[in-house]
Amino acid sequence: MKTLILTRRDVEGILTPAVTNDTVEKAFHAYGLGQTDMPPKSYLYFPKGDLRSMPAYVHGGGFDIAGIKCVTVHPQNAAGSLPTVMAVIILNDPRTGFPLAILDGTYLTCVRTGAAGAIAAKYLSREDAEVAGFVGCGAQARSQLSCLQNVRKIRKIKIWQFEGDKVCAQTFRRWAKAACHVEAVVSSRIDDVTLNADVVVTSTPSRLPLVNRVSAGTHINAIGADAQGKQEINPEILKQAKVVIDDWAQASHSGEINVPLSRKLIGKRDVHAQLGDIVAGKKKGRTSAEEITLFDSTGLAIQDISCAYVVYQALKNKRGIQTVKLF
Amino acid sequence: MKTLILTRRDVEGILTPAVTNDTVEKAFHAYGLGQTDMPPKSYLYFPKGDLRSMPAYVHGGGFDIAGIKCVTVHPQNAAGSLPTVMAVIILNDPRTGFPLAILDGTYLTCVRTGAAGAIAAKYLSREDAEVAGFVGCGAQARSQLSCLQNVRKIRKIKIWQFEGDKVCAQTFRRWAKAACHVEAVVSSRIDDVTLNADVVVTSTPSRLPLVNRVSAGTHINAIGADAQGKQEINPEILKQAKVVIDDWAQASHSGEINVPLSRKLIGKRDVHAQLGDIVAGKKKGRTSAEEITLFDSTGLAIQDISCAYVVYQALKNKRGIQTVKLF
Numbered sequence: 001m002k003t004l005i006l007t008r009r010d011v012e013g014i015l016t017p018a019v020t021n022d023t024v025e026k027a028f029h030a031y032g033l034g035q036t037d038m039p040p041k042s043y044l045y046f047p048k049g050d051l052r053s054m055p056a057y058v059h060g061g062g063f064d065i066a067g068i069k070c071v072t073v074h075p076q077n078a079a080g081s082l083p084t085v086m087a088v089i090i091l092n093d094p095r096t097g098f099p100l101a102i103l104d105g106t107y108l109t110c111v112r113t114g115a116a117g118a119i120a121a122k123y124l125s126r127e128d129a130e131v132a133g134f135v136g137c138g139a140q141a142r143s144q145l146s147c148l149q150n151v152r153k154i155r156k157i158k159i160w161q162f163e164g165d166k167v168c169a170q171t172f173r174r175w176a177k178a179a180c181h182v183e184a185v186v187s188s189r190i191d192d193v194t195l196n197a198d199v200v201v202t203s204t205p206s207r208l209p210l211v212n213r214v215s216a217g218t219h220i221n222a223i224g225a226d227a228q229g230k231q232e233i234n235p236e237i238l239k240q241a242k243v244v245i246d247d248w249a250q251a252s253h254s255g256e257i258n259v260p261l262s263r264k265l266i267g268k269r270d271v272h273a274q275l276g277d278i279v280a281g282k283k284k285g286r287t288s289a290e291e292i293t294l295f296d297s298t299g300l301a302i303q304d305i306s307c308a309y310v311v312y313q314a315l316k317n318k319r320g321i322q323t324v325k326l327f
Numbered sequence: 328m329k330t331l332i333l334t335r336r337d338v339e340g341i342l343t344p345a346v347t348n349d350t351v352e353k354a355f356h357a358y359g360l361g362q363t364d365m366p367p368k369s370y371l372y373f374p375k376g377d378l379r380s381m382p383a384y385v386h387g388g389g390f391d392i393a394g395i396k397c398v399t400v401h402p403q404n405a406a407g408s409l410p411t412v413m414a415v416i417i418l419n420d421p422r423t424g425f426p427l428a429i430l431d432g433t434y435l436t437c438v439r440t441g442a443a444g445a446i447a448a449k450y451l452s453r454e455d456a457e458v459a460g461f462v463g464c465g466a467q468a469r470s471q472l473s474c475l476q477n478v479r480k481i482r483k484i485k486i487w488q489f490e491g492d493k494v495c496a497q498t499f500r501r502w503a504k505a506a507c508h509v510e511a512v513v514s515s516r517i518d519d520v521t522l523n524a525d526v527v528v529t530s531t532p533s534r535l536p537l538v539n540r541v542s543a544g545t546h547i548n549a550i551g552a553d554a555q556g557k558q559e560i561n562p563e564i565l566k567q568a569k570v571v572i573d574d575w576a577q578a579s580h581s582g583e584i585n586v587p588l589s590r591k592l593i594g595k596r597d598v599h600a601q602l603g604d605i606v607a608g609k610k611k612g613r614t615s616a617e618e619i620t621l622f623d624s625t626g627l628a629i630q631d632i633s634c635a636y637v638v639y640q641a642l643k644n645k646r647g648i649q650t651v652k653l654f
Contacts, residue, residue, distance in 0.1 A: 001409070005332060008654035039369040044384045044393055046421040053382045053395050057371045066371055068380050070395050070417045072424025080423075082328070088426045088653065090397045090415050094373040096407075097399025099415045102429055104653035322651060326415065326431035327335035 004101035024115035026061035032280025035060020049074030056301035114143030120295035123285035125219035129198030136203035137172035351442035353388035354633035359607025362387020376401030383628035441470030447622035450612035452546035456525030463530035464499035
């Protein structure tokens with residue numbers, strides 16, 4: 001038997017924002033129903049980065065698939081030719097253990113994170129949301145916008161320009177106009193971007209709160225915090241908002257809530273639900289036009305494995321795909 | 328940059344018993360000096376098998392390499408065409424995170440386990456050992472013998488024939504004579520095999536003790552127990568013997584000592600050392616010709632990653648090796 005070797009290009013061809021949103025929603029649905037197994041991430045620490053092992057088994061929502069994502073994070077790569085984040089996924093058949101496919105997980109990680117934001121917005125943002133504020137303007141901001149557009153009719157985006165980096169915001173503005181056909185403006189005053197926005201998306205590596213004010217009715221996708229000590233949102237907003245996380249173990253350890261939790265500014269009782277509980281109908285999402293909602297995304301292995309399976313299914317019989325007979 | 332895709336055939340060509348013994352000894356040496364990181368294995372459980380994630384980082388003994396082995400165990404595969412145990416290894420450069428290679432880990436797992444037994448025998452068996460008794464006669468028995476021959480001049484082996492399975496022992500006997508040039512006899516009485524043997528090697532899936540008697544001066548390589556509830560050796564022998572394990576966390580959870588520990592027949596004080604401590608010179612191995620020694624092998628990710636690195640180094644510039652540009 002042969003194992004598929006799937007490159008970034010192969011994965012990009014299948015995981016459109018619409019397909020990824022649909023897949024990630026099913027994975028969260030299965031998670032909400034207890035049809036997934038996901039041991040905690042484990043970490044190896046290097047002098048200049050780390051490696052995270054993320055195994056998962058999804059046995060619901062139309063899936064019966066397992067595997068592991070191996071993802072490395074090396075911030076200093078940004079100065080060279082390699083990406084900061086690189087990932088490889090091994091996909092296994094739970095019935096026999098056979099390694100069905102080995103996939104590039106670099107693009108997949110980016111788009112499945114955008115899809116988690118979109119699914120959170122589907123259940124938590126106002127249905128008439130049309131203005132989005134972006135704090136952070138890198139690859140993840142693009143993915144968030146692309147996926148968000150599939151669930152809400154975004155007409156205008158506002159982009160925060162970090163002092164001293166004029167290139168990133170302007171590049172994102174031009175891309176958004178051309179690729180997503182939205183009105184796009186850049187501002188160096190963060191309140192201009194986060195106030196009067198229906199959806200606020202944060203995707204920075206910040207360790208200090210950046211977002212201090214949002215309007216009533218706003219939904220926040222807090223994406224950037226994915227390690228201990230990282231945060232982007234003023235804890236006062238967390239205390240006011242209906243806070244939804246992806247997974248308690250991961251979010252309390254390394255998500256947006258990790259710093260305010262460790263400082264006892266908020267407690268577990270301030271967390272309304274895990275997203276899977278809402279997608280599965282076990283808890284309510286938004287219940288009024290005025291409430292502030294916040295989704296704390298850390299990224300789950302079930303998102304990776306379900307998306308990898310969709311790619312595998314689409315390409316397993318396609319001609320021209322690289323394969324290997326491993327043993 | 329391209330990632331190497333290395334098949335079983337590629338791996339077999341490099342990992343001879345001599346090369347594997349040398350590599351595994353260096354890995355245990357680094358482990359003994361605290362130059363390795365190895366988070367606990369994590370498990371996914373399926374209806375008919377499991378998947379184990381085994382990450383490791385080796386930064387000593389000439390290594391600076393990290394990665395993860397993803398290994399599945401499906402006992403019912405034995406009835407079909409797929410192996411019971413299949414493994415894939417991803418090898419990462421700790422400096423950048425780049426995935427240097429993806430390797431078949433199926434053969435590698437077998438030979439690195441043989442090498443651990445050989446290194447244990449190098450430090451724990453009598454130097455004049457020449458007779459080995461085998462309890463278990465599958466692929467792992469072959470690997471144990473091949474690697475053992477590189478550290479001790481084995482002249483004769485005795486093979487236990489499990490009632491009702493005459494094929495396995497006879498096949499192993501013929502293979503040993505032809506491939507390893509040793510005298511080989513088969514017996515259905517286990518005491519005949521385990522008494523008057525300088526080295527006893529057990530590699531069965533047993534859940535009840537099989538080995539009840541060994542002679543003074545014997546070294547035992549207890550290889551088979553690798554999950555909760557498995558054991559091959561009478562606990563009375565464990566109480567008499569100098570017991571050496573590969574790793575406390577793994578051995579106490581799933582090695583030969585797990586059952587007698589859980590029943591309080593032995594305690595942590597009955598464990599003399601981890602093999603790495605002996606290889607690194609921090610603890611003594613055999614100190615008399617009469618003592619009984621026992622090595623409890625569960626299999627460490629540092630063995631996998633160090634062996635995978637040796638294969639990668641040997642083949643990274645070789646023509647004809649399959650590669651992929653993942654992203």
